[in-house]
Amino acid sequence: MGLNLDEQKAVDRFRKTVAEPSMTQLVVLDFWAEWCGPCKALTPVLEKVTAEYADKGVLLAKVNVDEEQFIASQFQVRSIPTVYAIFQGQPVADLTNARTESQLKQMLDQLLEKLPVQPEGAAPQQDIAPLIAMGEEALAANDGERAASIFMQILEMVPDNAEVLSGLIRGLVVAGRLEEAGQVLGGLTPEVAADPHLERARTALELAKDKPEDSELATLKAAAASRPEDMEAQLAYANAAFAAGERDAAAGALLAMVAADREWNEGAARAKLLQIFEAVGLEDPWVSATRRKLSTVLFG
Structure with missing residues (x-):
């Protein structure tokens, strides 16, 4: 040299x-x-x-x-x-x-x-990417407890990582631990809370708050089945079904509503589906499949 x-x-x-x-x-x-x-x-x-x-x-x-x-x-x-x-x-x-x-x-x-600056001793983002993917896979399989456990372990490596916190909150939601999810979300700093990753978690928690008791869900399901023309009954059942973890049933009810009257209540059924897609994740295979069904209903 x-x-x-x-x-x-x-x-x-x-x-x-x-x-x-x-x-x-x-x-x-x-x-x-x-x-x-x-x-x-x-x-x-x-x-x-x-x-x-x-x-x-x-x-x-x-x-x-x-x-x-x-x-x-x-x-x-x-x-x-x-x-x-x-x-x-x-x-x-x-x-x-x-x-x-x-x-x-x-x-x-x-x-x-x-700049992608990292604190000294923090795991590089590429090192935690496979772990984040593992947590997302657990969420896609509707295994909230496993997902929450995975994201909790990642969080020890990268505290205040918005993507990991979002996964943790969504895992707790799927596991039915809504109070804990709310505590995690409420304890975030303003900077982390403003991160776009947290919108998905916030939406998931909001939707899950409608979770009914088993008997109430059965009553809403029966009401929707007996009054297929009653849009209010259909929407109430769809909300409750998704909150209870029955997303196929919720999507089925909402798709039927869109097919019957897509303009009802300013497109409430389609808006609810889009909210569900956001909560589950746009890259989720279930969301991709359900979006194709929605496109078929809308555009033939």
Whole structure:
């Protein structure tokens, strides 16, 4: 590479302290020197903010330009302090002008929204993907207890992961543990609760709240069977059947309603089916099959 021994050592130090950690974390790289007054003023700000953001995957690394002249020259540092954000070995932002806590936090928040940064020690997303798929398979098989157990174990690896939390809540719903599902959903931070993955869980919990007693379900089923023209009776039975875990029966009732009068109550039957699809998951084989049935009813 044409480097002398000292330069090779400098590159090795940089690789270990900056490049390698930046593969998963966001490294705030501060170029400074002992004689630099502005550097001394900025250092407490950088240390405080990066410490607060450590659990979000932010790490502070410092390069003394007097001791690491070769590294500073590679970054073409012309004045100090110079501060870069490094991710996956590359500078992704110049943070030099962020001299206050609020300015630095604002810039870090913007970067963290765009980059797949992971806290130190967190399992990489690709490592948990097969486990998430396993949990989704359990949900597709209507095995809520197993799904909840799988997602709970994944959650220990990646706390506050919205996709995993969604799976856990849906697993608890399918298992009939609605109070626990509500507690998990209610205990989320505003940031996690706003994630689109949680909409699916929220819908599943909302639909499950209609779960009737066995005797009530039987009564609703009998009423729907005896009055096929009564749309209110059909919808009440469909709601109860899905909440009770009988999604085939619920879909059958709703499809029959769409076939009979798709415009009834502003398309309530079709809207309920779409809500059920969202709760179960658009990629679920059952949803795909039921959507084809709906298309046949709507378009022949």
